[in-house]
Amino acid sequence: MKIVLILSALLCVSSAYADLAVDIENKSYQCEKKNDSLFHCLNGDTKILVTKNMMGFAAVQKNGDGLPEMKWISKVVDNGKVLFELPKMNFAGMEGIYKAPESKAGKLVAAHAIVSNLKDLDDDLARQFISESKKFIEKENAPIAKVRILADDKKFDCVRGEDRKLTDEEKKYESDYNTKLQCNFYACKGNNGEKVLSYVPSYGDYSSPYFLNLKGTQTELRFNGIKVVEPDHQKEAPLFDIPAWTGGGYSASALDENLFVPTQFEKNKSAFTFFTNPMTAPMRDGAHSLCAGDNDVTKLIAEEKKIADSFQQGLVNAELSHYLTLVNGQVLSVFVDAKKAQGLGCRYDGMILSKDVEKHIEFLQKSKPKPIDKYLSEEEVQDLFKQAKNMADIPFGYKYDGCYARAHVMARRFEAMGIPVEKVWIKGSLFVPGTDVQWNYHVAPVINVKSKEGKIVKYVIDPSLTEKAVTVDGWVESMGKKVKGGVVQTPYPFPMNVANFQRTAVSFSSSDVYVPDNDEKRSEAENMALAIQTMKEYTEALNEKKQNENEYENENQFVRPDAI
């Protein structure tokens, strides 16, 4: 009896591990499936935890120091079915899985990731890993007063700035996101006397260190090929070790990024890109604000701000050309430096077209506004606005998104009334004053009006934004703009990166264009079906919001009639 029980117990254990195989850093393990997104794998006597996350699967295992660490998973096979396979990657010529040089910062980033990735799991192994990671974070998270930065043959000795007192809101943010808000800037002195401002992020922060040798518009930025060490602990693993080949970009661009750098900043591209990157610039301002006092760090920060402003002004003043090229089979419209645009292609309608775009000339012609043969009077256009506003199936109250669907349906209905329609597009960093509505572009139908004096004026019908039909200038003015530069009129398709150059673009197209990509393969029937579906979804969202408000109102009236 005992033998049978032992055998069946062994059989159960082996069958639990039999069908699930996980490849972790090129080694295969048999695993036990706890549920569809949680496995335990055996590596000798130690257990590996495998969890499903938003990017695929991840493994956590203790390393030689007894500290839990994240591992790459290359393949998950359940009962012969491949659930996950890591795409082949190439890091600076190194095929396969990239292993960063060992550093304290890397270990802390991993510890933070383990805490946040495993915190919702009901599993003893996960709880054990979280507890050990938290202990490591508590031990190593304190800011370091002095660091040394090594770059090539240069050595910089750095002193950390003073922390500002945090607001209650910031303290809550620290606790909610398990992070530390502190002054991460250091004033550094090089071995040849150079004064350098350096940023060394809090451990667990995903950003990387950099330093700036502040020399006006010739400022030198360095973010790779550097090591950050504790001056008294140079034999230990460095705090940061950033290989020389590491890139600093946040997005892979299909275009030569050099085209976006104005010629005047040609000699200092990396600093220009750093100071004008729309993602990093606001983050840098936030990081500066955490430093206080009258000291070398705050003085260097003030100098850095002046330099950043001069780069930003360089963007506002840059002479630009409107360039169209083909990326992944689709026409991409961008602003590029005017001098660098010369020789990129031929001129067409105020734009420069790359050779491969010339084949799409028909598409560009179709996008252009059609000749107008009928004009409304000022009274008629206001009457048309009222009719549009009364179209009950168009959710004008839903302002967050969907202008393209509203504009398309209105345009086709106006055309069915025999009224010629164009569309006006505005692209930039836009917001509706007094609301939390923000747009990266907006579109509405346009009607050509002949005034009593015989003047032709374009009027915009946009009940989601205005109370009557308004001129294009009035429509543009009704939106707030978060850029320093002005409004420019460009041919359609408008440049997608106009806000990066601190400007706002206004373009006119035919009514056929549905959304900015204007996919040539999509038919009018498909565009209209998409528009109707979009409006239906946003109408439901508005109705649901109204219903919730009514329910609360009724509930309140019933419970607290005395409160009215």
Next chain:
Amino acid sequence: MKMKISLFVLTLFSSGLLHAMTKEWTVTKIYFDDVKKNYQIDFKNQAGVYKAEEKLLSCLRDSLNSKTNVKVDFQPMGLKIKSCEKSASK
């Protein structure tokens, strides 16, 4: 007056109770709003600016770099992204 205040508070609260929408879109731009301490996300062809917290950044950045769709859940009122995962469709 009390009624007005409580309705206002409840209206704000109720906007967070609406059903999330699910879409498969490609990220075209990510930038940081230092005042609101969140990330602002543009999707291909969508006019609205969506908002996301740092924990969703790796998924969203992957879409930006690979120019492929991600599946996102978001609140239609306020456009706050609740979740992001890799999408099967391109």
